[in-house]
Every structure is written in C-alpha cells, then in structure tokens.
Amino acid sequence: MVKRVAVTANNTYQEIMSAVLNEPDQVLVVCHVSPDGDAVGAALSMAHFLEQAGKSFTVVNDDPVPSRYDFMPGVERFQRTDSVDRQFRTIVAVDCADLKRLGATTQLFADSHLLINIDHHETNNRYGHMNLVQAEASATCLVLYRMFHASGIAVDRNMAILLYTGILFDTGGFRYNNTTPEIHHAAADLLSRGFEPFMIADRVLESMTREQVELVRLGLSTLRIHDSGRIAYVVVSQELLRTSGASDDDTEVLLPYTRSLSGIEVGMLFRERPDGSVKVSLRSRDRVDVASIALRFGGGGHVRAAGCNLDGPIEQAVEHLVTAVAEAVTSAFS
Numbered sequence: 192m193v194k195r196v197a198v199t200a201n202n203t204y205q206e207i208m209s210a211v212l213n214e215p216d217q218v219l220v221v222c223h224v225s226p227d228g229d230a231v232g233a234a235l236s237m238a239h240f241l242e243q244a245g246k247s248f249t250v251v252n253d254d255p256v257p258s259r260y261d262f263m264p265g266v267e268r269f270q271r272t273d274s275v276d277r278q279f280r281t282i283v284a285v286d287c288a289d290l291k292r293l294g295a296t297t298q299l300f301a302d303s304h305l306l307i308n309i310d311h312h313e314t315n316n317r318y319g320h321m322n323l324v325q326a327e328a329s330a331t332c333l334v335l336y337r338m339f340h341a342s343g344i345a346v347d348r349n350m351a352i353l354l355y356t357g358i359l360f361d362t363g364g365f366r367y368n369n370t371t372p373e374i375h376h377a378a379a380d381l382l383s384r385g386f387e388p389f390m391i392a393d394r395v396l397e398s399m400t401r402e403q404v405e406l407v408r409l410g411l412s413t414l415r416i417h418d419s420g421r422i423a424y425v426v427v428s429q430e431l432l433r434t435s436g437a438s439d440d441d442t443e444v445l446l447p448y449t450r451s452l453s454g455i456e457v458g459m460l461f462r463e464r465p466d467g468s469v470k471v472s473l474r475s476r477d478r479v480d481v482a483s484i485a486l487r488f489g490g491g492g493h494v495r496a497a498g499c500n501l502d503g504p505i506e507q508a509v510e511h512l513v514t515a516v517a518e519a520v521t522s523a524f525s
C-alpha cells in the first residue's frame with residue numbers, strides 16, 4: 192500500500208521537506224549500489240540535514256563505501272543492508288535512477304511506506320511516491336543544494352564538503368559539459384564555508400591504491416589502437432585482474448588512458464566477469480554517440496559515456512564491439 196500515487200510532475204521542495212520532517216520515526220536514506228562520490232555526498236548531506244533538524248535516520252547501502260571517501264564527514268554512519276534488522280516507513284533515495292539500482296536495500300522498506308526519489312539521471316523512471324528529479328542538474332548534490340538553499344537551510348562546513356564532493360565528482364572536476372555557471376556559483380558558495388579543495392580533489396579524483404597502479408601497469412600492456420587511429424581499448428581478463436590484486440570496480444582507472452590518447456575518438460574498456468561474460472565501458476570525445484551503440488547491445492548511458500554487457504569469450508566480444516564502433520567512427524568522420 193502506498194500513501195500517494197506516482198505523479199509525473201515533480202513535488203515541490205516544501206512537500207519533500209515536510210514529508211521527511213513529519214516522520215516521527217527513523218528515516219531511511221539510501222543510494223545506488225557501488226556508490227560513487229555524488230551518491231555518497233547526497234546520502235550523507237541528507238543525513239546531515241536530518242541530524243541538524245533533530246530527526247533520527249539510518250543510511251544504508253548493499254556495498255561498502257570505497258575508502259577514497261573516508262574523509263567525508265559522517266561516512267561512518269553508512270551501514271550495510273544485511274546489518275540492519277528493521278524496516279522503515281519513510282525512505283529517501285538519492286542519485287538512483289531506478290529501484291533495481293537500490294539493490295537489497297528495498298527489503299528494509301515497510302509494507303506501507305513513502306518512498307521519496309531525489310535524483311538527476313535522465314533515465315530516472317520516477318519510481319517514488321514523491322519525486323524530485325531534475326534531469327538538467329549536473330549532480331544530485333546540486334539538486335539538494337538547490338532544495339536546501341530554497342528552504343533557507345543553513346549549510347555548514349561539513350555539509351558543504353559533502354555537497355562539493357558530489358558536484359566535483361559528477362562534473363569530472365568541473366571539466367564535463369555539465370559544468371554550468373550555476374555549478375560554479377554553487378561551488379563558490381560551498382567553498383566559502385572553508386575547506387581545502389585540493390584535499391577533496393586529491394582523494395576523489397586523483398588518488399590510486401597500489402593495486403590500481405598495478406592494474407594500470409598490466410592493463411596498459413593490453414592497450415590496442417584500431418587501424419583507423421580513432422579507437423583505443425584495453426582488455427582486462429580475470430587472470431589480469433587477479434594478478435594485479437585489484438577489484439572489478441578498480442578497472443575504471445584504465446578508461447582515461449583510452450579516450451585521452453590524442454586523436455582517439457572512442458575509448459573502451461573490456462572486462463571479463465567471473466561468469467565469462469564481458470562488461471564494456473565506452474567513452475567518446477566529440478562526435479560518436481556511444482549511447483546508441485551500447486543500446487544496440489542491450490546497454491545504455493549518455494552520448495559521451497555508455498556501457499553494455501556481452502557474452503564471452505572476451506576476444507569475440509571485443510571483435511563484435513570494435514566492428515560496431517569502427518562503423519560509427521567511419522560515418523562520423525566521413
């Protein structure tokens with residue numbers, strides 16, 4: 192049973208705020224599995240807001256928060272789903288495009304619950320009973336910044352660090368095309384609360400573990416450049432991953448070495464899964480719409496960043512995808 196029917200229009204900031212503040216019991220705050228800087232920043236700033244408002248809350252994710260986010264104020268409040276043995280009536284989901292990406296945290300929703308969906312993904316399917324989805328916002332942390340700002344909520348230094356981290360992460364360090372004048376104004380406002388921007392950039396964007404560096408060393412030996420000179424890719428087998436000691440999530444560190452090569456239009460990362468299937472990440476620079484390529488293989492994403500999964504063996508997956516990308520590159524440059 193739900194308290195509201197799904198609507199296509201957004202709820203107002205005020206409706207969202209009062210729904211959260213009216214919950215007498217604990218509020219559950221969740222975000223997508225394999226949480227990134229925006230997801231962690233948004234979940235913790237929502238928790239921080241609740242704390243300041245004198246409300247109690249629980250913050251949960253299926254996965255551990257990566258250690259690069261250890262500096263974020265309140266990160267120790269994150270609990271793993273299987274360590275929570277109660278259910279909640281009011282749930283705030285942040286930075287999550289669909290219910291599936293909430294993983295097993297949905298088991299913590301009481302039979303009769305109110306689910307509040309706060310997000311910025313274009314693909315968000317408005318799964319909440321209440322929705323605040325701003326697809327043009329560069330980060331969920333910007334959506335929250337707007338809401339707190341419009342509601343007259345004081346943003347202290349800790350909350351500023353959290354919101355800034357999400358904004359920094361989702362704009363790739365203020366480099367992607369979603370780096371708007373508004374986001375720089377928001378960042379300036381947050382910075383005025385007094386923290387070191389390099390400390391955050393260093394942890395979130397630049398730091399690598401030894402295993403990641405080892406993965407880069409081994410992974411770069413697999414770098415291939417297509418005859419066109421416009422496609423570069425690396426192939427990470429299970430064996431290579433094991434040898435490096437890195438985890439599957441770590442393989443993302445290899446992506447910049449593909450697209451960033453001068454003259455390359457499409458960079459790709461192929462990684463073999465334990466079950467033999469192949470996960471592919473695609474990035475393009477100027478012209479090729481990698482989302483439409485990924486879509487043809489059952490995946491999806493954005494024009495410049497997309498992904499899909501293929502059946503193995505890995506060499507066959509590489510061949511299929513490189514062929515498709517080469518065609519797209521040819522037509523984009525003809």
Ligand SMILES: [Mn+2]
Nearest residue numbers: 229286331361
């Ligand atoms: Mn985000």
